[in-house]
Amino acid sequence: EDQLVESGGGLVQAGGSLRLSCTASGFLFYDYGIGWFRQAPGKEREGVSFLSTSDGATFYADSVKGRFTMSMHPNKDTVYLQMTNLKPEDTAVYYCAAGPELSVTPLDDYAMDHWGKGTLVTVSS
Secondary structure, eight states: OOEEEEEOOEEEETTOOEEEEEEEESSOOTTEEEEEEEEOTTSOOEEEEEEETTTOOEEEOTTTTTTEEEEEOTTSSEEEEEEOSOOGGGOEEEEEEEEETTTOOTTOOTTOOEEOOOEEEEEEO
16 A cells, blocks of 8 residues: 655754655655645645655745755655754644646645645744
8 A cells, every 4th residue: 555654743942953754655756746735723734845756846835945945865765854943833734745746736735646644843932
């Protein structure tokens, strides 16, 4: 069964850093668009970052530009989200998602057909 599993969430003080990981099981990230999404309590899910596995292009939400960096392991089975200078408003459950690269749109959850269960990031002030 194809799965995505996130890890690396936790509690951190404002200004701190965390690295999230998303590992694929049962498939590899060839020709996929990979996204990180987050959902804060009482808010809608939003796209945070996106990576194109075909050319490595990355896209970021304005709210995280310059602070978050998305990358992929050369084995194409794991993607990372390095988060720095974290702010309390970054507190959310973070989800990894993947979809066929020709069908997905950066930062949009439409056509993402693989989802992880999420990892909680809490940033204290």
